[in-house]
Amino acid sequence: MTTQRIADILRTGQPDESVKVQGWVRTKRELKDFTFVEVNDGSSMANLQVVLNADLPNYAEIIKQMNTGASVEIDGVLVASPAKGQRIEVKASAMQVYGDADAETYPLQKKRHSFEFLRTIGHLRSRTNTFGAVFRVRNACARAIHQFFQERGFLWIHTPIISASDCEGAGEMFTVTGFNLNNIPLTEDKKQVDYSKDFFGKQAYLTVSGQLEAEVMAMAFSNVYTFGPTFRAENSNTSRHLAEFWMIEPEMAFCDLTGDMNLAEEFLKYIFKHVMETCPEDMEFFNQRIDNSVLATADNIINNEFERVTYTDAIALLEKSNKQFEYPVKWGLDLQSEHERYLAEELFKKPTIVTDYPVEIKAFYMRLNDDEKTVAAMDILAPKIGEIIGGSQREERLDILERRINAQGLNPADYWWYLDLRRFGTVPHAGFGLGFERLVQFMTGMANIRDVIPFPRAPQTVEF
Amino acid sequence: MTTQRIADILRTGQPDESVKVQGWVRTKRELKDFTFVEVNDGSSMANLQVVLNADLPNYAEIIKQMNTGASVEIDGVLVASPAKGQRIEVKASAMQVYGDADAETYPLQKKRHSFEFLRTIGHLRSRTNTFGAVFRVRNACARAIHQFFQERGFLWIHTPIISASDCEGAGEMFTVTGFNLNNIPLTEDKKQVDYSKDFFGKQAYLTVSGQLEAEVMAMAFSNVYTFGPTFRAENSNTSRHLAEFWMIEPEMAFCDLTGDMNLAEEFLKYIFKHVMETCPEDMEFFNQRIDNSVLATADNIINNEFERVTYTDAIALLEKSNKQFEYPVKWGLDLQSEHERYLAEELFKKPTIVTDYPVEIKAFYMRLNDDEKTVAAMDILAPKIGEIIGGSQREERLDILERRINAQGLNPADYWWYLDLRRFGTVPHAGFGLGFERLVQFMTGMANIRDVIPFPRAPQTVEF
Numbered sequence: 069m070t071t072q073r074i075a076d077i078l079r080t081g082q083p084d085e086s087v088k089v090q091g092w093v094r095t096k097r098e099l100k101d102f103t104f105v106e107v108n109d110g111s112s113m114a115n116l117q118v119v120l121n122a123d124l125p126n127y128a129e130i131i132k133q134m135n136t137g138a139s140v141e142i143d144g145v146l147v148a149s150p151a152k153g154q155r156i157e158v159k160a161s162a163m164q165v166y167g168d169a170d171a172e173t174y175p176l177q178k179k180r181h182s183f184e185f186l187r188t189i190g191h192l193r194s195r196t197n198t199f200g201a202v203f204r205v206r207n208a209c210a211r212a213i214h215q216f217f218q219e220r221g222f223l224w225i226h227t228p229i230i231s232a233s234d235c236e237g238a239g240e241m242f243t244v245t246g247f248n249l250n251n252i253p254l255t256e257d258k259k260q261v262d263y264s265k266d267f268f269g270k271q272a273y274l275t276v277s278g279q280l281e282a283e284v285m286a287m288a289f290s291n292v293y294t295f296g297p298t299f300r301a302e303n304s305n306t307s308r309h310l311a312e313f314w315m316i317e318p319e320m321a322f323c324d325l326t327g328d329m330n331l332a333e334e335f336l337k338y339i340f341k342h343v344m345e346t347c348p349e350d351m352e353f354f355n356q357r358i359d360n361s362v363l364a365t366a367d368n369i370i371n372n373e374f375e376r377v378t379y380t381d382a383i384a385l386l387e388k389s390n391k392q393f394e395y396p397v398k399w400g401l402d403l404q405s406e407h408e409r410y411l412a413e414e415l416f417k418k419p420t421i422v423t424d425y426p427v428e429i430k431a432f433y434m435r436l437n438d439d440e441k442t443v444a445a446m447d448i449l450a451p452k453i454g455e456i457i458g459g460s461q462r463e464e465r466l467d468i469l470e471r472r473i474n475a476q477g478l479n480p481a482d483y484w485w486y487l488d489l490r491r492f493g494t495v496p497h498a499g500f501g502l503g504f505e506r507l508v509q510f511m512t513g514m515a516n517i518r519d520v521i522p523f524p525r526a527p528q529t530v531e532f
Numbered sequence: 533m534t535t536q537r538i539a540d541i542l543r544t545g546q547p548d549e550s551v552k553v554q555g556w557v558r559t560k561r562e563l564k565d566f567t568f569v570e571v572n573d574g575s576s577m578a579n580l581q582v583v584l585n586a587d588l589p590n591y592a593e594i595i596k597q598m599n600t601g602a603s604v605e606i607d608g609v610l611v612a613s614p615a616k617g618q619r620i621e622v623k624a625s626a627m628q629v630y631g632d633a634d635a636e637t638y639p640l641q642k643k644r645h646s647f648e649f650l651r652t653i654g655h656l657r658s659r660t661n662t663f664g665a666v667f668r669v670r671n672a673c674a675r676a677i678h679q680f681f682q683e684r685g686f687l688w689i690h691t692p693i694i695s696a697s698d699c700e701g702a703g704e705m706f707t708v709t710g711f712n713l714n715n716i717p718l719t720e721d722k723k724q725v726d727y728s729k730d731f732f733g734k735q736a737y738l739t740v741s742g743q744l745e746a747e748v749m750a751m752a753f754s755n756v757y758t759f760g761p762t763f764r765a766e767n768s769n770t771s772r773h774l775a776e777f778w779m780i781e782p783e784m785a786f787c788d789l790t791g792d793m794n795l796a797e798e799f800l801k802y803i804f805k806h807v808m809e810t811c812p813e814d815m816e817f818f819n820q821r822i823d824n825s826v827l828a829t830a831d832n833i834i835n836n837e838f839e840r841v842t843y844t845d846a847i848a849l850l851e852k853s854n855k856q857f858e859y860p861v862k863w864g865l866d867l868q869s870e871h872e873r874y875l876a877e878e879l880f881k882k883p884t885i886v887t888d889y890p891v892e893i894k895a896f897y898m899r900l901n902d903d904e905k906t907v908a909a910m911d912i913l914a915p916k917i918g919e920i921i922g923g924s925q926r927e928e929r930l931d932i933l934e935r936r937i938n939a940q941g942l943n944p945a946d947y948w949w950y951l952d953l954r955r956f957g958t959v960p961h962a963g964f965g966l967g968f969e970r971l972v973q974f975m976t977g978m979a980n981i982r983d984v985i986p987f988p989r990a991p992q993t994v995e996f
Contacts, residue, residue, distance in 0.1 A: 075685075109754045214678055226986060244706050245706065269991075284986075285986060290575065312693055485655035485995075492634075528733040532745060532949055
């Protein structure tokens with residue numbers, strides 16, 4: 069008989085059905101004539117309770133091996149459970165231990181462990197309730213993202229990971245090389261690294277964004293999105309930074325800033341809704357154990373029409389607020405986290421889209437507005453969360469784009485292909501980006517971003 | 533009125549419906565009283581024919597801009613098309629050119645271009661019929677892969693891109709560093725690079741496989757899969773190698789080699805079927821223009837039960853074949869491409885799974901069979917294609933795994949966390965891997981793997 073997933077048994081299993089389950093022992097409680105074993109296979113937060121009667125063959129021997137962490141297979145029949153909090157349990161007719169887990173040495177005993185400690189055993193931490201929930205929610209988010217775009221005819225495109233140019237001018241990039249660092253070829257004058265001898269024939273980096281390449285693809289397929297890894301060599305040892313993280317970057321041809329905002333709002337609502345529907349137990353767990361505003365935040369995002377306000381109006385509102393901010397509020401300065409939180413949490417009390425930022429504080433590719441002082445950019449700020457999405461309409465006019473590249477001290481020659489998109493069949497277009505781990509962090513309430521990615525990379529951190 | 537996708541109009545549009553379309557001009561044919569314009573928005577291979585009457589306002593001026601490559605918006609009404617090969621066309625009531633494309637300088641004129649030339653304009657090639665079809669099929673493959681696994685309760689997991697160990701012992705890895713290569717810190721004796729001063733505090737690489745980390749996750753969630761980029765710093769300038777490519781690696785707990793083969797067979801059939809159903813025009817195009825065996829290959833994979841044969845039997849069959857092979861056939865030697873093709877194309881004439889290879893020619897993590905001479909590995913060979921999937925049951929027994937790591941001259945200490953999976957709740961488990969670009973290449977018949985990924989990376993190749 070084939071194995072059933074515990075999530076399915078708990079949801080739809082009926083008394084008298086025969087079942088086979090395979091999973092890992094979470095706890096065991098031995099009584100005189102029988103033993104209760106809680107088994108988990110990762111398909112759900114809840115365990116399946118298995119009742120092993122003492123008259124089973126080899127009972128004593130097998131029970132001895134059924135420690136926390138042991139892998140087991142159980143055949144049995146479902147019975148209505150007399151215990152509180154569970155509808156159904158299994159009465160075992162046969163049982164087998166595949167691999168035990170020595171109670172002395174297995175690090176995951178029943179007691180609670182700190183997240184710091186669990187990070188040192190990244191190869192085992194997914195077996196805990198918290199990390200089980202995190203990675204199920206992470207998967208649900210990822211699935212919803214693909215579904216959202218595919219349903220709307222967007223193509224998933226894979227932009228390059230290894231790149232020869234710092235296209236966003238974001239700096240802080242990792243170098244990728246085929247050189248043996250102990251023996252790097254130098255140019256003839258022995259003064260410089262001779263990159264012409266490297267694998268790619270020039271200096272290469274890990275990408276910081278797939279946006280410019282996504283624009284290439286949008287100019288052929290109209291609507292596309294990226295969902296892939298990006299990198300920052302920033303030496304930031306914080307709870308919000310990773311050196312390696314996944315980003316989602318949709319790009320839409322024939323789309324202006326309003327279309328961009330509409331899609332982003334629809335997108336966030338869709339993802340939160342999908343996760344609430346598919347992982348209700350996990351979300352409940354986060355709300356109870358990790359951050360008691362998690363469900364309210366999701367509800368706020370799903371059920372409110374987002375507020376939309378220009379940067380200029382936002383500055384005026386901040387000035388009128390009579391709040392004491394740490395950082396100055398002045399037209400032309402970027403909004404700080406405290407300002408963003410005031411707008412979304414205190415003033416509007418719902419997700420807020422700030423648009424039309426001063427040209428000086430935004431990237432060269434954002435479309436210049438007619439006032440020539442602002443660009444068609446937008447940031448989505450969410451209560452308790454802060455900035456969750458950043459996007460813009462892109463500058464589609466060749467002359468203005470060239471001017472802006474020059475103004476930022478960049479070399480237009482480096483952007484020949486990006487400029488070609490404006491030379492040949494240019495169209496109004498727009499897109500946005502969001503960091504996948506930030507999204508999962510916000511959704512789950514997990515305080516440290518290293519706890520929402522299976523194997524985090526950060527300064528001095530490259531284990532597993 | 534909102535824009536409709538051309539694919540949808542061509543499929544379901546009815547006469548007298550009002551439509552708005554946005555896309556790029558593929559061709560224009562001016563007659564005396566009207567002009568035919570073929571418009572494409574990337575949603576389908578087929579263009580939408582638009583009829584522009586000379587009495588439209590600004591007709592002469594707009595028609596002049598409507599060159600190949602120009603971006604346009606058309607409002608109009610659908611009418612039954614009198615032309616051959618199309619059901620429906622648009623009679624325009626208004627038209628607008630967003631961006632023109634100078635006929636003298638736009639590289640994509642109507643004539644056919646070589647794939648070599650198109651690789652030099654990677655930022656424009658997606659606007660051709662062939663690359664349009666390639667990237668729609670690529671997306672359909674990717675979508676089918678996620679759907680296949682998600683429907684079966686597998687979690688998509690993101691294994692690390694930056695890794696500190698060559699876990700497969702595959703060699704040929706790219707180094708990732710935060711160092712400025714012109715100024716690398718050395719150890720005190722000035723003889724070695726001081727990696728303790730690098731971003732990660734040790735030497736780091738780009739991953740060659742996510743398998744070992746996928747095993748970690750399978751030991752918590754039972755069924756998982758990766759779908760992410762992997763890298764090889766191999767100096768192979770061939771039509772089948774990329775330095776950066778995407779891999780899919782499912783990993784299943786409580787699964788043996790038979791379960792692994794069953795899933796892989798089901799998987800391939802599912803992907804090919806999905807693509808045939810969702811991209812019939814594109815597949816037809818490949819069959820007509822690129823490789824006339826593409827549809828037969830898909831049919832063969834979808835409709836045949838795969839042959840299963842052990843390596844030992846395969847060697848005997850090759851020896852009996854009386855074929856003159858270039859490479860020797862002998863138990864203990866790896867199968868060469870010519871041997872694989874003989875088995876799948878000439879002998880069985882259908883996809884063939886070869887199992888149980890000699891232990892000496894396979895990786896340390898593959899499960900040792902009871903004969904102690906072979907391992908529970910499997911390769912799927914497809915007619916016209918060769919090896920498309922490689923997989924195995926993994927060695928779940930701690931003592932044997934340690935022995936095999938030592939036998940391959942590797943250091944068990946480097947695999948402490950991988951070995952822990954066998955110490956704590958080990959289970960029989962299995963998985964397989966396939967290169968995504970190889971799959972797309974095989975599906976489309978494209979001869980060069982650089983033509984199935986948007987921006988290929990290879991020796992001396994890192995443009996865009």
